[in-house]
Amino acid sequence: MTSVPLVSVFSADDSSKVTAKHIPLPAVFQTPIRPDIVSFVHTNIAKNRRQAHAVNPQAGMQHSAESWGTGRAVARIPRVSGSGTHRSGQAAFGNQCRKGRMSLPIKVWRRWHRRVNIKQKRHAAATAVAATGIVPLVLARGHRISQVPQIPLVVEDKIESYEKTTDALNFLKRFGAFEDVQKVVSTKVVRAGISKQRGKKYRVRKGPLVVYFNENAKLLKAFRNVPGVEVVNVTRLNLLQLAPGGQLGRFVIWTQSAFAHLDKLFGTYRYSSIIKDGYQLLRPLITNPDLARIINSNQVQEKVQPAKTTKVLHEVQKKNPLKNTKAMDRLNPYAKKQRVAAAAAIKANTKGTKKIKKNKALKKASRAAYNKVAASLNDATKAAVQEEQDIKVKYFSVQKGAAQTE
Amino acid sequence: MSQSVLWEVVKGNNAFLVKRNGLTLSTDPFNNTGVQTYSSTGFITQNAIGVVPTQSKVNQINNVNLVARKSTKFQQVDRKTKNTQSVYASTLSVKHGIHTASRVIRKRFGTRRLGLQKAALRKLVKLNRANAVRRRNEIAATKAQKK
Numbered sequence: 001m002t003s004v005p006l007v008s009v010f011s012a013d014d015s016s017k018v019t020a021k022h023i024p025l026p027a028v029f030q031t032p033i034r035p036d037i038v039s040f041v042h043t044n045i046a047k048n049r050r051q052a053h054a055v056n057p058q059a060g061m062q063h064s065a066e067s068w069g070t071g072r073a074v075a076r077i078p079r080v081s082g083s084g085t086h087r088s089g090q091a092a093f094g095n096q097c098r099k100g101r102m103s104l105p106i107k108v109w110r111r112w113h114r115r116v117n118i119k120q121k122r123h124a125a126a127t128a129v130a131a132t133g134i135v136p137l138v139l140a141r142g143h144r145i146s147q148v149p150q151i152p153l154v155v156e157d158k159i160e161s162y163e164k165t166t167d168a169l170n171f172l173k174r175f176g177a178f179e180d181v182q183k184v185v186s187t188k189v190v191r192a193g194i195s196k197q198r199g200k201k202y203r204v205r206k207g208p209l210v211v212y213f214n215e216n217a218k219l220l221k222a223f224r225n226v227p228g229v230e231v232v233n234v235t236r237l238n239l240l241q242l243a244p245g246g247q248l249g250r251f252v253i254w255t256q257s258a259f260a261h262l263d264k265l266f267g268t269y270r271y272s273s274i275i276k277d278g279y280q281l282l283r284p285l286i287t288n289p290d291l292a293r294i295i296n297s298n299q300v301q302e303k304v305q306p307a308k309t310t311k312v313l314h315e316v317q318k319k320n321p322l323k324n325t326k327a328m329d330r331l332n333p334y335a336k337k338q339r340v341a342a343a344a345a346i347k348a349n350t351k352g353t354k355k356i357k358k359n360k361a362l363k364k365a366s367r368a369a370y371n372k373v374a375a376s377l378n379d380a381t382k383a384a385v386q387e388e389q390d391i392k393v394k395y396f397s398v399q400k401g402a403a404q405t406e
Numbered sequence: 407m408s409q410s411v412l413w414e415v416v417k418g419n420n421a422f423l424v425k426r427n428g429l430t431l432s433t434d435p436f437n438n439t440g441v442q443t444y445s446s447t448g449f450i451t452q453n454a455i456g457v458v459p460t461q462s463k464v465n466q467i468n469n470v471n472l473v474a475r476k477s478t479k480f481q482q483v484d485r486k487t488k489n490t491q492s493v494y495a496s497t498l499s500v501k502h503g504i505h506t507a508s509r510v511i512r513k514r515f516g517t518r519r520l521g522l523q524k525a526a527l528r529k530l531v532k533l534n535r536a537n538a539v540r541r542r543n544e545i546a547a548t549k550a551q552k553k
Binding site: 033035131134135136137139140141142145146147148149150151247248289290291292293 | 407412414415416420421422449450492493494495
């Protein structure tokens with residue numbers, strides 16, 4: 001790697017001011033992203049906070065029930081002894097019985113916790129830290145970072161001395177992290193299920209994680225009451241916080257000293273970790289993971305055979321050429337011309353033949369004759385009607401207007 | 407980070423993934439097809455363009471914004487508009503300039519990513535048309551009210 005990626009440290013009071021312009025990114029952020037390791041380690045480590053619980057060992061067994069044996073027309077399951085109550089003679093003890101004990105009752109000595117190899121845990125933590133510096137992963141985890149000035153976000157140590165929650169809130173607002181906090185607040189939901197009656201009433205999302213270094217820092221109390229925000233010392237980074245749910249890409253806010261401490265904590269590719277004894281950062285399996293670039297490179301394209309074209313032998317569905325013109329043309333290229341010629345011939349016939357002309361003339365003549373007769377009939381009827389009216393008016397002294405209606 | 411690597415991490419589960427009715431869809435702003443696939447998922451690339459509708463004010467016309475994915479580390483301040491761009495995207499409003507927007511899309515995708523280019527242009531045209539219809543209806547409504 002010739003160029004080392006650089007990062008700015010921002011002033012705590014003003015998000016546009018940069019106190020340290022270009023700090024090299026700690027080597028942890030170059031660790032290969034290994035979701036498989038993180039997923040494995042997370043599922044196991046998440047089990048370590050569980051508290052032992054068990055079913056009462058006597059539950060369902062506090063009877064002197066005995067099987068009645070065969071020959072009494074009942075199932076052979078143990079039955080409650082005695083008489084004088086409904087319960088007597090009822091089935092007992094079995095997991096299938098009502099009021100019976102469960103099958104394989106839970107014991108307190110169930111293996112609640114899992115141990116994971118230290119190296120795996122460290123690799124997982126390193127990967128999780130690396131993922132916090134990759135913008136698409138933080139977006140994919142669902143954090144609202146559109147107003148954040150830089151990812152990874154490194155701020156000067158001044159925030160470690162914040163004591164008031166208002167200072168903490170204003171700081172988050174200044175750095176665009178408040179959008180994430182607002183998301184947490186607006187998506188607080190009452191939990192589904194019985195747990196809500198057992199002290200876990202709300203389901204709250206995870207917001208930003210603030211990582212500090214100095215043990216005397218007071219910022220824990222300042223950020224404590226801000227919903228969704230967690231505060232952690234860089235020496236005690238927790239995979240359950242860096243990759244909640246096994247999902248990489250938590251939005252992390254680093255203080256400058258915490259950021260600087262990461263090289264000592266995880267080591268680099270030049271020296272192994274100073275604090276984690278003998279720990280060396282994971283090396284990538286492939287140095288260049290950009291598959292598209294590899295495939296399109298000259299070296300590969302030179303050797304690669306030309307792409308095979310799938311040769312289509314015939315259509316999947318058979319088309320009838322007598323009905324489907326395109327299918328016909330495929331079989332007989334001359335068919336198109338024949339069709340065109342036939343159509344032209346028909347058109348010529350319908351327009352100018354003698355017979356057709358004669359027919360047309362006849363039609364015209366007959367129509368004219370008909371119209372003539374119809375017209376004369378019309379006149380005759382009109383005249384007749386008029387004559388009738390005149391007679392009525394003249395001889396029967398009917399009013400001129402009234403004659404019409406009769 | 408390489409798109410291939412990020413895809414392996416993100417394809418199983420991400421904040422934009424929506425699985426409904428047997429379909430695998432995405433609400434990724436840089437995805438113009440709506441379906442989650444390797445090539446259409448823009449937020450894992452360095453150079454995607456998303457066409458996004460925005461609501462400027464309550465009763466105003468919805469504008470359309472182009473959101474261009476970029477991979478610089480630092481937030482930039484646009485000197486002209488004084489708007490701060492985000493770490494992962496810069497926006498261009500296409501309130502009046504649909505031609506500028508389509509040129510931006512064409513230039514970004516060129517001839518190599520025709521599928522993505524067509525998808526972005528298709529969405530741009532559709533949103534713009536919807537805007538025009540909405541504007542027409544609103545104008546008609548205000549006219550009717552005046553009467």
